[in-house]
Amino acid sequence: MAERSAPLSRTEAPRVGVVGATGLVGRELVTLLAERRFPRRALRLFASPRAGRRRVRCGEAMLEVEPLAPPEADGLRNLDLVFLATPAGVSRRLAPACLGRGAAVVDLSSAFRADDNVPLVVPEVNGARLQHLGMKALDRGSGGSPGSGRAHAGSSWSGRGLVASPNCCVAIMATVLGPLHRAAGLDRVEATTYQAASGGGRAMLESLEREAERWTAHSPGARSDAPPGGPRADLGELLFNVRSHESAEDETGLNGEERKIVGELRRILDAPRLRVTATCVRVPVRRAHAIAVTLTTRRPMGLAGVRELLGRSPGVAVVDRDAGGRSPEPAWVDGRDLVEVGRIRRDPTGPGGRSLHLFLAGDQLRKGSALNAIQIAERLLADSAPRPGRDDAPGLHLYE
């Protein structure tokens, strides 16, 4: 978990916006803002006017959702921190607009994840990339470059308070692989995923649930002859099935999710030549991913050392026959913050002492997306909060 500095006073706390607040990830963001008592002076929720839902639960309260129609940026004034839980195309439009209006932005889409000027962050692993970023970005005119509070064209807003939160599988994997990389240097990573329906958004999750209802509605005798449960045709059958991730395959045969794993994992681990390969598969699980990982380290590492290291790594819980008496499972991490790792064993076919199998499970909506984004924001806040002896630092006036 992110470390917390002393809480900000109410007047220092940021005015927070969540865009895409009615989606699965947006709702989880709002839930977590309440659950973690995220410091805030105001909280405003936004969604497309086409979103059916107009109220979202935040702790005990039900909050109204403001419709955000193009030009959406007009609605996003007077905010200090904006979470974009929006499709990549929307994030590309809104991020510069928010930055230009002086807000820091945590984007959960893939829009900026490959941009070398935008930090891609899992706080437990490369949270140091956030240091002073909040201050630099949000330092509206008090010593920064002239005009730094305005939007810039192209990617020149980069490094100015925009942070990208990674793909769900990457966030979950990096939490576990980061400590191993630091300790022994990763040489190769192979990920084979068991991905939940929530990663496909509310439509996919609800389609899976409808399939379960339809299957049950068939009398047992008729089931085996019954046609597949009748999900939305474009989503395909997922109940009692597994299928390749729906993202498009490129000419090398990789689907989009697999490409994200390769590129984003290298960035977060700051290991551009790390050999990464992945097979991404949807399974009929609601909101937690499991991932089978085979890896090779540069330096040998004993299994006991791996277990001990992961056992004291932030955000990680070692779960195996000795601890918990089971292996990591989606059902056990559903709605929880920690990433479980277990089945820590040698890959006997790999180079001696350097090849491992691990099995991970992590909640797709928590560490896989909303939790990681909020942890990023918590770090930004901690880094820009007043500290003893630093009263004159530019970060002081960030959230006035």
Place this chain on the structure above:
Amino acid sequence: MAERSAPLSRTEAPRVGVVGATGLVGRELVTLLAERRFPRRALRLFASPRAGRRRVRCGEAMLEVEPLAPPEADGLRNLDLVFLATPAGVSRRLAPACLGRGAAVVDLSSAFRADDNVPLVVPEVNGARLQHLGMKALDRGSGGSPGSGRAHAGSSWSGRGLVASPNCCVAIMATVLGPLHRAAGLDRVEATTYQAASGGGRAMLESLEREAERWTAHSPGARSDAPPGGPRADLGELLFNVRSHESAEDETGLNGEERKIVGELRRILDAPRLRVTATCVRVPVRRAHAIAVTLTTRRPMGLAGVRELLGRSPGVAVVDRDAGGRSPEPAWVDGRDLVEVGRIRRDPTGPGGRSLHLFLAGDQLRKGSALNAIQIAERLLADSAPRPGRDDAPGLHLYE
């Protein structure tokens, strides 16, 4: 599929027994015997007296199941061919007894799979191991060693008409990997599985189905707070979950299923030094497995060559964006004979031109168990059927 010789006449056809006929695999065996018009003079079904079900469908007919109580072998007289769809402990008792009474035995359990004297066969891959076996084994006294029609202690019955059918994942994998091994020599195989509930027997499949019903019975509002669906506690939660295979882990951290994959794949491919590693996972699917395979060949092989080779391999269907417009899925092979293979692509982290990813799907009850066993028996029959110019071969009288 196994090749068929000219059909046997009714009087030549064997008297067939299926032991364990009320289990999932046993019932599939009986279904397939009807569906494939397996030559038979008689068909008798057996199950433990504790089995609830006493009639099993065979084509249009419902057949009575005979209770088989210890000493079970007494009930197994006057049979020429016995399928043992029984737990390994039962198979160990019954196989020698059946052989001693003159029957050929196809055992679907793990009892004899590691016995070097018992052929472990996937007919498409190493069906040649069956040649003349039927004749030798069933040659009751007409030229064989004296007393060959009687049971022997220990494993001395080996090579005498006993054939083992492999683990479900192995049968499915070997069907696809066999041709690749023959063409380019396999050096390393990594299997990460998505295994169906049927592999855990009727109890696991029914537990999964009960979970779906209970989940649906909860009102949508109550679901998220509802306790897990309430499966049999010893089976654990499987609906909307994935979990490590339930077989026991040894000191190296491998579970029993993973050990089977390593040992049995080597035997079937006749590659004792093949490097094999596996991660075996149950998913909430009813009766078809999927398996992500990463492999390295000794000699380079182009992707087009792999696709072409697999496209003409018996028992295999290539399914990808170019053929079928989808990837292999359990839902598409449910109740079908072919093993689907797709997502044929390079593993870019492996040695150049020699490392591949494949994704397979195959029905656990068909190619994974019952179908493979019947294909073994079809080969035995074909090899022992009368052929022109071989009228005096001892095999002639096998099934008199």
